[in-house]
Amino acid sequence: MxxxxxxxxxxxxxxxxxxxxxxxxxxxxxxxxxxxxxxxxxxxxxxxxxxxxxxxxxxxxxxxxxxxxxxxxxxxxxxDEARRWRPVVAEVADRAEREAPAGVTVERKGSSVALHVRTAPQHAGWIERFAEHAAGGSGLVAHPGRMSVELRPPTGxxxxxxxxxxxxxxxxxxxxxxxxxxxxxxxxxxxxxxxxxxxxxxxxxxxxxxxxxxxxxxxxxxxxxxxxxxxxxxxx
Ligand SMILES: [Mg+2]
Missing domain, CATH: 3.40.50.1000 (HAD superfamily/HAD-like)
Structure with a gap:
């Protein structure tokens, strides 16, 4: 189960x-x-x-x-995969924290980072664009979720x-x-x-x-x- x-x-x-x-x-x-x-x-x-x-x-x-x-x-x-991607994820999380409009929650998970708009649904488009851009630049992959998007290592x-x-x-x-x-x-x-x-x-x-x-x-x-x-x- x-x-x-x-x-x-x-x-x-x-x-x-x-x-x-x-x-x-x-x-x-x-x-x-x-x-x-x-x-x-x-x-x-x-x-x-x-x-x-x-x-x-x-x-x-x-x-x-x-x-x-x-x-x-x-x-x-x-x-090993998780460890390898930690610095890349940290950099993207730092940028998200600097650039995200108020109300967007940046959840640092170590080897992945999730952006949430549950309390600010008007920024759903912003996190989508940010994730797309960050994915392109970092090699991470953007995965949409419930009122959120998560950037994760491409393998693993x-x-x-x-x-x-x-x-x-x-x-x-x-x-x-x-x-x-x-x-x-x-x-x-x-x-x-x-x-x-x-x-x-x-x-x-x-x-x-x-x-x-x-x-x-x-x-x-x-x-x-x-x-x-x-x-x-x-x-x-
Ligand atoms: Mg669930």
Missing amino acids: LTDFDGTLAPIVDDPDAAEALPGSAEVLSALAARLALVAVVSGRPASYLTRHLPDARGVVLAGLYGLERVVDGRVVES GDKGSVVEELGASLSRVAFLGDDRGDLPAFAALERLRAGGVTTLAVAVDSTEAPAELLAAADVVAAGPAAVLEALRTLLG
Whole structure:
């Protein structure tokens, strides 16, 4: 059972720093981890963020920054790829902080940087243009998200490569997600399915849910509360 964090376990809030998983999430994930072959949180957040926000998620694999970081025995392990791109990302983040109009939030994640306009949607065009320009100049790749855009290293994977890697030895794999960044995970499920694995793609609905994600899902959950409820029922 593989799941996204923001918008799936944690309701979306204006300040990305203030996001919290719904109470009880870590306990339910731990209980599932004791019963299933694998429970993993696969997120665009840094791995250190995931350990801070799910400190009680025992036995749960935490994959951060789209797989560029992993928590192993409670310690964050960064890929070589992630390390190599840190200075480039820092430079772009510095520029974003200097140039961004008021209301744009620059979220520094170490090996990636996200620009948010949740509290200033009028600047959606600005972050899009900035990301396009910064991507062209730096080699980073711009990935649009819910009221945001993220600049990430060109290689080092996406949620799809994480799902494919973690799901490789399993006979049944489910992935839950709410945003465009989860589409590669759904695509990875398709590839696993073609190889004989039973898969379940769960989209988490919201007023901002991308139509292509809902269309690609086997099941749609109404929101993080519905996800938590469904995970609880798995415990029986
Ligand atoms: Mg999400």
